[in-house]
Amino acid sequence: MSAARAGRASLLTPVGRGAVAVVAAEGDEAFLAIDASFVAANGRTIQGQRADRIVFGHWISGVHREEVIVLRGADDSVEIHCHGGVAAAERILTALAEAGCAVESWGERLDRTAGSTIEAEAAAALAHATTRRTAAILLNQRGGALRREVDRIRDEIAENRLESASSKLDALLASAPLGFHLTAPWQVAIAGRPNVGKSSLINALVGYQRAIVFDQPGTTRDVLTAETAIDGWPVRLADAAGIRETDDALEAEGVVRARRQLAQADLALWVLDGSELVGDPLQAAQREWLNATGEAADSSRVLVVVNKADLLAPDSRRTASDNVRFVSALTREGLPELISRVGQMLVPTLPTDEAVPFTRRQIELLAAAAGSLAVGKHVDASEALAQL
Ligand SMILES: Nc1nc2c(ncn2[C@@H]2O[C@H](COP(=O)(O)OP(=O)(O)OP(=O)(O)O)[C@@H](O)[C@H]2O)c(=O)[nH]1
Numbered sequence: 001m002s003a004a005r006a007g008r009a010s011l012l013t014p015v016g017r018g019a020v021a022v023v024a025a026e027g028d029e030a031f032l033a034i035d036a037s038f039v040a041a042n043g044r045t046i047q048g049q050r051a052d053r054i055v056f057g058h059w060i061s062g063v064h065r066e067e068v069i070v071l072r073g074a075d076d077s078v079e080i081h082c083h084g085g086v087a088a089a090e091r092i093l094t095a096l097a098e099a100g101c102a103v104e105s106w107g108e109r110l111d112r113t114a115g116s117t118i119e120a121e122a123a124a125a126l127a128h129a130t131t132r133r134t135a136a137i138l139l140n141q142r143g144g145a146l147r148r149e150v151d152r153i154r155d156e157i158a159e160n161r162l163e164s165a166s167s168k169l170d171a172l173l174a175s176a177p178l179g180f181h182l183t184a185p186w187q188v189a190i191a192g193r194p195n196v197g198k199s200s201l202i203n204a205l206v207g208y209q210r211a212i213v214f215d216q217p218g219t220t221r222d223v224l225t226a227e228t229a230i231d232g233w234p235v236r237l238a239d240a241a242g243i244r245e246t247d248d249a250l251e252a253e254g255v256v257r258a259r260r261q262l263a264q265a266d267l268a269l270w271v272l273d274g275s276e277l278v279g280d281p282l283q284a285a286q287r288e289w290l291n292a293t294g295e296a297a298d299s300s301r302v303l304v305v306v307n308k309a310d311l312l313a314p315d316s317r318r319t320a321s322d323n324v325r326f327v328s329a330l331t332r333e334g335l336p337e338l339i340s341r342v343g344q345m346l347v348p349t350l351p352t353d354e355a356v357p358f359t360r361r362q363i364e365l366l367a368a369a370a371g372s373l374a375v376g377k378h379v380d381a382s383e384a385l386a387q388l
């Protein structure tokens with residue numbers, strides 16, 4: 001134990017009920033408080049526990065005796081995992097505070113312990129990552145991938161290797177759209193004429209009956225959303241009302257919202273009913289899109305989904321376009337291919353490097369550095385990078 005280390009304690013889990021609560025503590029005062037209240041099943045003091053080993057035991061305070069798991073890290077920090085209710089964590093924090101530990105918030109602890117601002121931002125962002133794939137990318141930044149890349153770029157600027165520095169900056173900026181979505185889902189709108197199977201498709205993609213499906217055009221009257229992961233990316237699916245001209249005021253309002261949803265989405269799936277398909281699906285969809293929105297479809301943002309493929313003969317399920325997929329929301333055929341194409345369209349190029357910027361602050365500073373470098377102001381570029 002380092003004698004100079006001040007006693008500190010913080011609650012790492014969110015305040016409120018959860019399955020477990022985790023209290024982190026460190027310093028001499030913390031060790032004293034733990035030994036006064038924690039009775040390890042193996043009978044040893046906290047000092048005598050092996051580092052990075054889970055120790056089961058009880059935390060005793062007055063009449064309360066609760067099961068806890070204690071973990072002493074190699075750096076002499078200690079984590080105490082207790083029942084997720086508010087009271088248990090509160091009792092442990094109180095004991096630590098009474099022994100002289102300064103109690104800090106999770107954010108304060110993060111600011112103090114993270115290696116750099118980027119790493120602190122990554123730790124905070126990780127709390128908002130909802131898929132393994134996005135969490136893995138953020139973990140790399142937590143581990144210093146972006147900071148190391150920024151340091152390399154600064155070295156190159158100092159060594160006057162400006163071309164290489166500039167292309168590294170461009171590569172980082174190219175992954176900014178992905179970076180933003182590590183903590184916020186992509187918006188994917190599902191649209192098309194009434195009764196083509198939009199709600200069925202959303203249910204098939206989400207994996208349960210989220211939207212009402214009914215054999216009556218105009219069943220969905222408003223935009224309904226569902227969050228899921230597609231190809232490992234977090235996605236918010238919006239099931240738009242069937243788009244058609246209508247006299248029904250309620251339905252018309254839904255159509256207006258559906259159009260707005262389409263304009264804002266990162267990607268739109270335009271659904272066609274395969275059983276009613278005449279001619280080329282891409283052209284049919286482009287025509288319907290134009291009618292519905294008044295604009296030509298942007299091929300990088302619109303994927304055509306021919307649904308009800310189970311009603312089609314296998315040889316009519318062909319198309320030359322990579323922007324068309326045949327699926328059946330009913331039998332789930334074609335769904336894996338649709339999912340992987342959606343993934344490709346959302347993230348067209350995976351970053352070749354591990355470093356990915358993921359906050360507006362980082363991206364603004366990187367863009368400023370790239371801008372300065374482009375006009376020969378290396379000192380300014382270097383200063384912008386230093387701020388990261
Ligand atoms: N055979 C077959 N029928 C389907 C498929 N997908 C949907 N349907 C049927 O098509 C009808 C309409 O499905 P919905 O999912 O409600 O269609 P929608 O596009 O949401 O309709 P609105 O909300 O009215 O615009 C229902 O009877 C579904 O069971 C499919 O892949 N194959």
Ligand SMILES: [Mg+2]
Nearest residue numbers: 198199219220
């Ligand atoms: Mg519907």
